[in-house]
Amino acid sequence: MPHVITQSCCSDASCVYACPVNCIHPTPDEPDFHTAEMLYIDPVECVDCGACVTACPVDAIKHDGSLNPAERIFLELNADFYTEPRPRPLLAPVVPPLQVRAPGALRVAIVGSGPAAMYAADEVLTIPAARVRMYERLPQPGGLSRFGVAPDHQRTRAVSRQFDAIRTNPRLELLTGVEVGTDLMHQQLLAEHDAVIYAVGASADRPLDVPGAELPGVTSATEFVAWYNGHPDFTDRSFDLSSRRAVIVGNGNVALDVARILTTDPDRLAATDIAPHALKALQQSKIDEVIAVGRRGLAQSAFTVPELVGVTSMPDVDVVISESELKSLPDTDPRARILRDLPRRPGNRRIVLEYLQSPTAIVGESAVRSVEFARNELVAAADGTVRVKPTGELRTVATGLVLTSIGYRGRPVADLPFDDVDGTVPHTAGRVNGIRATYVAGWIKRGPTGFIGTNKSCAQETVRSLVADYNSGLLA
Ligand SMILES: Cc1cc2nc3c(=O)[nH]c(=O)nc-3n(C[C@H](O)[C@H](O)[C@H](O)COP(=O)(O)OP(=O)(O)OC[C@H]3O[C@@H](n4cnc5c(N)ncnc54)[C@H](O)[C@@H]3O)c2cc1C
Ligand code: SF4
Ligand code: SF4
The missing domain is CATH 3.50.50.60 (FAD/NAD(P)-binding domain)
Structure with missing residues (x-):
């Protein structure tokens, strides 16, 4: 009687690291993670410990005995993913903790307060003494997790509880009603912070x-x-x-x-x-x-x-x-x-x-x-x-x-380069090409693909690039 991942999965992979037998895939380091529509539990390997249930921010994981009739298809969908043998280590590779080697406290400005911004802030704040100032143009934070996810997707919307918890960190300051590029310019942000991360989404329509x-x-x-x-x-x-x-x-x-x-x-x-x-x-x-x-x-x-x-x-x-x-x-x-x-x-x-x-x-x-x-x-x-x-x-x-409903695309960001074909900011592992101490995460980085949780590994990659640059003295 295995556990089963159901419809509200947003691919944040929290369950992957909670599982003692590495039976939830694809993991963020596996090549099919970025194309998968959700994550899946291997019913043969699952030992029913329930650790993943507690880890999931959107209540997507259920014991198969508690699935309602409409959810029973997920038993097949989870099992189907493992039809082909899938080589895997005993435990999912854990992302090593960030380490700052330069003296002083890292100060990061984050533009936007949607999922990518929140995951980026969470990652930066794992560094002792690091501070984040977040700028959001709307009066309320959350981006599409608040203003995009459909109201009848209540379990998915519950992800906002996780973002609310991140915002309670005393080293994070949220400034709402501030549009960067209009109310405040990039150079001002750079003058007051070691680095700036743009997580401004892709709000334009095709x-x-x-x-x-x-x-x-x-x-x-x-x-x-x-x-x-x-x-x-x-x-x-x-x-x-x-x-x-x-x-x-x-x-x-x-x-x-x-x-x-x-x-x-x-x-x-x-x-x-x-x-x-x-x-x-x-x-x-x-x-x-x-x-x-x-x-x-x-x-x-x-x-x-x-x-x-x-x-x-x-x-x-x-x-x-x-x-x-x-x-x-x-x-x-x-x-x-x-x-x-x-x-x-x-x-x-x-x-x-x-x-x-x-x-x-x-x-x-x-x-x-x-x-x-x-x-x-x-x-x-x-x-x-x-x-x-x-x-x-x-x-x-x-x-x-x-x-x-024929697709979203990013809008040009003031003072940053822009790829007009993709509607994204050109970058290398999150570093904006040709601009010092400036980074991107989320939909403005990779285009309008993936789910709320996909922005977590995306933001982690960006913050890792930022910290590597800080440690190398490139942000001074
Ligand atoms: C209609 C819709 C429904 C969706 N439903 C689901 C779902 O059910 N499950 C799921 O997993 N995923 C869903 N997604 C996908 C998910 O919402 C995205 O993956 C995610 O929101 C992208 O995060 P982001 O932070 O890059 O962008 P956003 O969420 O768009 O956040 C960008 C933020 O930046 C702010 N901003 C923009 N420009 C500036 C500026 N110049 N200055 C200051 N602030 C600025 C914006 O106001 C916004 O708050 C949905 C997407 C859409 C469009
Ligand atoms: S119930 Fe336990 S063994 Fe099964 S998928 Fe969840 S964490 Fe892994
Ligand atoms: S939302 Fe995250 S924790 Fe929940 S099942 Fe999907 S990947 Fe696992």
């Missing part, structure tokens, strides 16, 4: 570039997410929820979050910490169908398997997908197992997953009335990758709300 995209009723999922989470920049937004169908362009995890929030019974949302103005609007909503459309096929879907489990296990919402799409997946694919034989329950709202279509125009006079899509087919490119090719067939979908 825009939808089709005729009509500027019509009222077309907006980004980013704005919708920020609105329902009470982000102070977006509380005055309003969304037209009066038509019966919403269309989401994109099918990643954010698209699924938005589809869930639009279809969940508001009585259930009322039990979460959704923003009151959003709850009120959703209580009046007429939307009973959300179509999430991807330009490629089901096999190339951007959502992760744990998120798919979350959306298909809603009691009051049916997930609909065509048989032909399902056939495109081999039976062994976990997504096929999850999507096969989904129930159809009369009266339920619906989330429809559609594929192989690209929007070509948003149609309407004073507001969106429909979206025109071109159908695609998949073709193998010369380099072996799969590309989409329009078939020439068009279809029109009536809707009053279009949300675009």
Whole structure:
């Protein structure tokens, strides 16, 4: 009867170092850590000691006897990861403690207060006498762990308890309502600190570039997410929820979050910490169908398997997908197992997953009335990758709300170099290229990939570079 990792896993790897038999993988030093959708427990090796349960900040680990019916798929998902033999040491390699060899107390400025900033601060503060001053442009700290994670993901949002605990360290000073680059410049930060870490996230949207995209009723999922989470920049937004169908362009995890929030019974949302103005609007909503459309096929879907489990296990919402799409997946694919034989329950709202279509125009006079899509087919490119090719067939979908969810990207940071293609700050192991004593962590460093906990190993790498530079006298 092993323990099992479930949907809310955010990949922070705390459980890895708690496990006495090294049966939780991939570990941060293993090559597949950065591509894995979660961590998995080897059911054969687990000795059921329960140490990982206490270590997990988001209550993701359960004894298999306490899984509810919707979570039982995670038994298979955990076991599947170990189908191939996996060589491993007796214990996961522990990250050695940081050591400062230069005299004096290290002073670090951190810009941002999201997950990457908090993990970076936690790492710096392991050094005796080191001090951190954190600058956040918003009145409240937390970044996307507060204003991005969906309100119905209560277990994931519990990670904020860990960040709250880090903030109680008396050697950390948090200054909110300060935008670096506007209220305070980089040179001022450098004058007062030994080093500056930018953990400013990737808050810009990739825009939808089709005729009509500027019509009222077309907006980004980013704005919708920020609105329902009470982000102070977006509380005055309003969304037209009066038509019966919403269309989401994109099918990643954010698209699924938005589809869930639009279809969940508001009585259930009322039990979460959704923003009151959003709850009120959703209580009046007429939307009973959300179509999430991807330009490629089901096999190339951007959502992760744990998120798919979350959306298909809603009691009051049916997930609909065509048989032909399902056939495109081999039976062994976990997504096929999850999507096969989904129930159809009369009266339920619906989330429809559609594929192989690209929007070509948003149609309407004073507001969106429909979206025109071109159908695609998949073709193998010369380099072996799969590309989409329009078939020439068009279809029109009536809707009053279009949300675009086609990716995030970083914004340029004042006084720092910027890679306009990737939307990141160019760096080497966290050191900003060509600028002294300046570092990056989180999404502005590696782009909008991974989960909350992925920022932990990312921030640790950055702080290790910073301390190595301090010890070498490069920050003097
Ligand atoms: C909609 C959404 C839902 C998600 N849901 C989940 C989930 O359920 N589970 C999960 O594991 N991961 C989830 N993620 C991913 C997770 O939120 C990210 O991995 C993580 O937040 C990235 O951390 P970060 O610190 O790099 O950036 P952010 O969290 O964006 O933090 C950046 C911070 O910097 C501040 N800032 C920016 N510029 C400045 C400036 N010039 N001066 C001062 N402050 C500044 C911002 O206000 C912000 O507080 C989600 C992401 C999104 C977008
Ligand atoms: S219950 Fe114990 S042995 Fe099993 S995964 Fe957790 S820490 Fe490891
Ligand atoms: S969230 Fe962290 S501690 Fe919890 S299961 Fe995932 S990797 Fe382990």
